[in-house]
Amino acid sequence: MEIYLPIADLPVNLFLLFFMGIAVGFISGMFGIGGGFLMTPLLIFIGITPAVAVASVASHISASSFSGVIAYWRRSAIDIALALMLLCGGIIGTAAGVWLFTFLRSIGQLDITIGLSYVILLDIVGCMMIAESVRAIMRARQGKPAELRRPGSHTWIHGLPFKIRFKQSKIYVSAIPVCVIGFVIGFIGAVMGIGGGFLLVPALIYLMRVPTGVVVGTSMFLTLVTMSGATVMHAATNHLVDAVLALTLMVGGVIGAQFGVRAGQRIRGEQLRLLLGILVFLVGLRFAYDLILRPDELYSVRLLENGM
Amino acid sequence: MRRLLGPAAALLLGLGWAGEARGEHLVVALSSHQVQINSSFVGTDLVLFGSIERDEKSVARNGGYDIVVRVTGPPQTEVTRRKDRVVGIWVNTESRMFIDAPGYLAMLSNRPLNEIAGPEGLRRYRIGLENVTFPQLISGDIGDVPLNDPFRMAFLRLNRELRLYREVPNAVTFLTPNLFRAAIRIPANVPVGTYLVDANLFAEGVMLASSNSAIEIQKVGFEQFVASSARDHGLLYGLATAGLALLTGWIASVVFRRD
Numbered sequence: 001m002e003i004y005l006p007i008a009d010l011p012v013n014l015f016l017l018f019f020m021g022i023a024v025g026f027i028s029g030m031f032g033i034g035g036g037f038l039m040t041p042l043l044i045f046i047g048i049t050p051a052v053a054v055a056s057v058a059s060h061i062s063a064s065s066f067s068g069v070i071a072y073w074r075r076s077a078i079d080i081a082l083a084l085m086l087l088c089g090g091i092i093g094t095a096a097g098v099w100l101f102t103f104l105r106s107i108g109q110l111d112i113t114i115g116l117s118y119v120i121l122l123d124i125v126g127c128m129m130i131a132e133s134v135r136a137i138m139r140a141r142q143g144k145p146a147e148l149r150r151p152g153s154h155t156w157i158h159g160l161p162f163k164i165r166f167k168q169s170k171i172y173v174s175a176i177p178v179c180v181i182g183f184v185i186g187f188i189g190a191v192m193g194i195g196g197g198f199l200l201v202p203a204l205i206y207l208m209r210v211p212t213g214v215v216v217g218t219s220m221f222l223t224l225v226t227m228s229g230a231t232v233m234h235a236a237t238n239h240l241v242d243a244v245l246a247l248t249l250m251v252g253g254v255i256g257a258q259f260g261v262r263a264g265q266r267i268r269g270e271q272l273r274l275l276l277g278i279l280v281f282l283v284g285l286r287f288a289y290d291l292i293l294r295p296d297e298l299y300s301v302r303l304l305e306n307g308m
Numbered sequence: 309m310r311r312l313l314g315p316a317a318a319l320l321l322g323l324g325w326a327g328e329a330r331g332e333h334l335v336v337a338l339s340s341h342q343v344q345i346n347s348s349f350v351g352t353d354l355v356l357f358g359s360i361e362r363d364e365k366s367v368a369r370n371g372g373y374d375i376v377v378r379v380t381g382p383p384q385t386e387v388t389r390r391k392d393r394v395v396g397i398w399v400n401t402e403s404r405m406f407i408d409a410p411g412y413l414a415m416l417s418n419r420p421l422n423e424i425a426g427p428e429g430l431r432r433y434r435i436g437l438e439n440v441t442f443p444q445l446i447s448g449d450i451g452d453v454p455l456n457d458p459f460r461m462a463f464l465r466l467n468r469e470l471r472l473y474r475e476v477p478n479a480v481t482f483l484t485p486n487l488f489r490a491a492i493r494i495p496a497n498v499p500v501g502t503y504l505v506d507a508n509l510f511a512e513g514v515m516l517a518s519s520n521s522a523i524e525i526q527k528v529g530f531e532q533f534v535a536s537s538a539r540d541h542g543l544l545y546g547l548a549t550a551g552l553a554l555l556t557g558w559i560a561s562v563v564f565r566r567d
Binding site: 011066069231241243291293 | 345384391392400499539559564
């Protein structure tokens with residue numbers, strides 16, 4: 001059944017979109033991430049322009065992270081104070097990202113920037129995740145206990161001023177790195193159409209030493225606010241959010257996520273991280289392939305909006 | 309009543325006048341003057357019926373008649389960009405801006421255009437994609453470029469691939485020597501706006517008569533509502549979409565609640 005997307009201006013099979021929503025939702029539920037880094041490339045692959053894909057995926061992520069936030073809220077597994085501090089940077093980062101997005105679009109370099117950012121970010125993060133999880137699996141094979149959180153180990157980050165005690169996370173850190181992390185996540189989320197959960201979770205665990213129990217819920221809270229903000233800002237400045245596309249994806253996404261969560265509980269943590277790492281790495285590789293290989297068509301045509 | 313009489317009188321006058329000036333004139337009718345883009349729109353086909361009306365001044369045409377129907381979509385400004393290799397990756401470098409290029413352009417005829425008229429005639433009547441001017445903005449000036457300009461060629465090629473620009477030499481069929489039909493294919497990705505349809509009558513390479521009509525393509529219903537609110541009320545639209553996302557997430561958490 002074909003449905004005409006009013007903003008993307010093309011007909012797409014409704015079931016294909018719905019199925020993509022379920023598939024990405026399944027993966028996002030399984031790994032506890034938003035899934036934007038998969039959804040945005042998939043939409044580009046079926047012919048939706050990168051600009052519309054990035055803008056519309058933001059609302060899809062905010063739907064899936066909201067149902068996640070509610071679930072973690074009930075278990076009180078969200079550190080509100082930490083989330084709010086992350087948000088201070090996150091909202092500014094999102095606004096900066098939307099601004100850069102608009103600017104790059106006007107000079108015709110948006111697609112290449114999205115492509116390049118995916119290659120660099122996903123391949124580096126993918127490699128790190130694979131390496132880390134392989135080490136963890138090896139340790140488990142050799143019968144050594146899993147690496148525990150070392151409360152005494154401090155890095156230079158812990159020496160920064162403006163320290164705040166986050167009671168629920170049982171950490172005492174400076175506000176500066178927290179805001180910076182929030183800013184970076186908000187910024188790349190708005191430019192690349194990703195929630196950033198797969199970056200934020202490791203950053204909070206390894207840099208901030210936030211306990212794993214509250215890290216996913218807190219990360220989802222930040223994603224929820226930055227992606228809702230990105231939806232509103234992209235709609236207000238670029239008029240590129242396709243509500244029909246977004247609604248189809250989010251309905252599929254929240255359903256898929258339910259099954260993903262159950263599947264994820266059956267797999268061990270380090271194996272889950274290895275799978276996610278491989279997935280992230282492959283998506284990055286796919287973008288690299290497009291950038292490095294000589295394209296079949298060197299030219300492209302794009303309509304200029306009124307007033308530009 | 310007056311509203312009806314006005315156009316009818318103009319039509320009669322126009323036809324009468326055209327008939328007097330030339331031996332032949334065209335009477336055409338479109339199967340529909342409106343195309344509505346709704347949520348199930350996957351493109352459509354329109355048909356133009358036409359009749360070649362002869363009068364006592366018409367001379368015998370040995371070669372028979374030819375018909376070329378030109379459908380021109382709304383003008384829009386488009387940018388064509390070229391990718392070049394920069395430090396190992398392919399990046400958009402040069403670009404050209406095409407000013408007021410038709411968003412859709414079809415040349416429908418009963419046989420190949422070069423058999424209908426010579427190159428000189430086709431150029432004069434602007435028949436065929438090669439003979440349409442596509443003004444470009446070149447360093448502040450607007451001008452046309454030679455046919456072999458790589459950007460112009462790429463622009464035509466890409467629009468042909470999108471099925472927005474087309475030359476169909478068998479789209480017009482003669483039902484009788486004086487009665488014809490032209491099939492106008494409107495693909496799903498057309499821009500909205502007013503489309504001009506000119507049917508041109510040729511005989512022995514000379515244009516004898518032409519007739520103009522128009523098609524209005526518009527988004528309707530929900531599609532129209534979404535598109536116009538996204539454009540005109542961006543902030544509200546964004547808030548509504550974000551609200552929709554939260555509602556979807558909340559419903560999911562209620563429906564799938566397991567504890």
